[in-house]
Amino acid sequence: MSDLLAEQYRTLSRYNSWMNAKIYERAASLGDEERRRDLGAFFRSVHGTLNHLLLADRIWMGRFTGRPEEFASKDATGEVIPFQSLAQELYADFDQLRAERAATDAQIEEYCATLDAAALAAPLRYRMTSGVANDHPLWWALTHFFNHQTHHRGQASALLTRLGADVGVTDFIAFLRS
Numbered sequence: 190m191s192d193l194l195a196e197q198y199r200t201l202s203r204y205n206s207w208m209n210a211k212i213y214e215r216a217a218s219l220g221d222e223e224r225r226r227d228l229g230a231f232f233r234s235v236h237g238t239l240n241h242l243l244l245a246d247r248i249w250m251g252r253f254t255g256r257p258e259e260f261a262s263k264d265a266t267g268e269v270i271p272f273q274s275l276a277q278e279l280y281a282d283f284d285q286l287r288a289e290r291a292a293t294d295a296q297i298e299e300y301c302a303t304l305d306a307a308a309l310a311a312p313l314r315y316r317m318t319s320g321v322a323n324d325h326p327l328w329w330a331l332t333h334f335f336n337h338q339t340h341h342r343g344q345a346s347a348l349l350t351r352l353g354a355d356v357g358v359t360d361f362i363a364f365l366r367s
Contacts, residue, residue: 194328195304201335202301204364206294208338212239212345213287215354223352224283230344232276235352236286238345240278242338243290248272249334250296252315253327260296262289275318304331 216224216235224236232238244262251257262270262279270279280286309328316322346356 192306194309195301195306198304198309198328198331198335199298199301200365202294202298204361205335205338206291206298207364207367208342208359209290209294211356211359212342212349213290215349215356216345217283217287218354219349219352221283226352228348228351230348232341232344235345235348236283237276237278238341238348239286239290240280241275242341242345243286243293244272244275244277244279245337245341246293246297246334248318249330250293250300252313253300253330253334260293272318 216239219235221236225234227233228235230238232241247260247262248257251260254260258269264270265285280289309326309331311327312324313327313330314322314324315330342359346359349356
C-alpha cells in the first residue's frame with residue numbers, strides 16, 4: 190500500500206467538495222417545489238437524493254472514525270435524528286441541508302488528510318444498517334464511499350438537467366485542472 194493511494198483519497202475528498210458545491214449551487218437556483226418534485230429517481234427527487242447522500246456519508250464517516258456520534262445528524266435543538274432508513278429526510282429546509290453538506294464535506298477532507306498507507310491497509314470493522322458485520326481493509330470502504338457519492342451525484346445532476354439547471358462539467362480531470 191503506497192502513500193500515493195492516500196493522496197488519491199485526499200484528492201477525491203476535494204473533488205467531492207467541489208462537485209457538491211456545484212450541485213448545491215444549481216439546486217439553489219430552483220424553487221423548493223422543483224427540488225422536491227418526484228421525477229422517478231431512486232430517491233424520487235433532487236432533495237431526496239441530496240438527503241440520501243448526506244445521510245450515507247455521515248454513516249460512513251462514523252464507521253471510518255469509530256465516532257458515529259460525531260457524525261450523527263441533529264435537529265435545530267441539537268437532538269440526534271434517529272436513523273430510520275436510507276431514504277429518510279434529514280433536513281426539510283434546503284438551506285440547512287446545504288449548510289450541513291458543506292460542514293460534512295469539510296470533515297471528509299479533514300479525515301482524508303490524516304490517511305497514510307498503514308491506515309488504508311488496516312482492517313475496518315463495522316455493522317451495516319441491516320446489522321450485518323463487515324471486516325475488510327479501510328481502502329475498500331473508502332473506494333466504495335467515493336464511488337457511491339459519484340453514483341448519486343450523477344443521478345442528482347441528471348435530475349437537475351431535467352429541471353433546466355444543468356450542473357455543467359463534472360469531470361474529475363476538469364477539477365484537477367481548475
